[in-house]
Every structure is written in structure tokens, then in C-alpha cells.
Amino acid sequence: MRPVIAIVMMTALSAIPAIAQDVQNVEPVSTSIASLPPNQPEPLLTGRDKSVIRGFYARQFASGFCPVGLKRDGNGCVAASREKLWSVGRRLDDKVTYYPVPTELRLQLRTPPGCEFVRVQNDVLLIKPDDGTVLDAISNLQ
DSSP: OHHHHHHHHHHHHHHHHHHHHHHHTOOOOOOGGGGSOTTOOOOOSOHHHHHHHHHHHHHHHHTTOOOTTEEEETTEEEESOOSOOOOTTSBOOTTOOOEEOOHHHHTTSOOOTTOEEEEETTEEEEEETTTTEEEEEEOOOO
């Protein structure tokens, strides 16, 4: 039995240099961070997330439904104020009214841990709910 174990161990140990060589030859994967301008936070919303969010609200607006905080205007829904009330990387002002996105939409999104999707006017923001910092956003759902 011991000779069999010795043979198995020798075979396994002889493969280590080959595995190490393969690891050394692996090229680094480029990331989106490298292509961002300096001090620009990495986007957290994927293209899929953006598509799901835009599609969800497009269907609602097309059916004539305007979410709370928006009013019907012609063929769409508009906010009472057109002033942008947020900025990525900054905390939301305490006076800004925001609404959680509907559960039906939230369940379709990849929400990073410790984050929450909310709607401010015609925009969907990904925020840290503990301090209100805007991490990423989709502007102008209309």
C-alpha cells in the first residue's frame, strides 16, 4: 500500500512546476476601472441593469401610469422640478424626496450588498442607505 501512495504523491508533486508555469503565463484581465478618468467611481450598474430599469419604466409610462412624485404631461411623466437633485459620489440632501423602486423591478436587478435602488424624480439611483451616498445612477427615464 505504501508504494502506491508514494507513486501517487510523486506524480502529484511532479505536476506542480507545470501548474506554476501556467499561472505565470496568465495575462491580467483588463478592468473597466483602468479606462475611467481619474477620481471617477467605478460604475456599479451593468448594461443589463440599465436595460431592465429603462424597460420597466417605459412600460409604465406607456400605459399612462406615473409613479408617485411625477405628474402626467402629454405623452410622459415629469417631475415638478427639472433641477437635478443629486450627483454620483455625493450624499443626497436631507430635503430630497426619494422612493424605493417597486419590488417587481428590484427583484430583477443585481443589487450590491449594502446598497439600495431608489427613484428621485425621473432618475434611478443606487445608494448606500446608511448615509445616502449616490454610487451610480440612470438619468432621465423618460
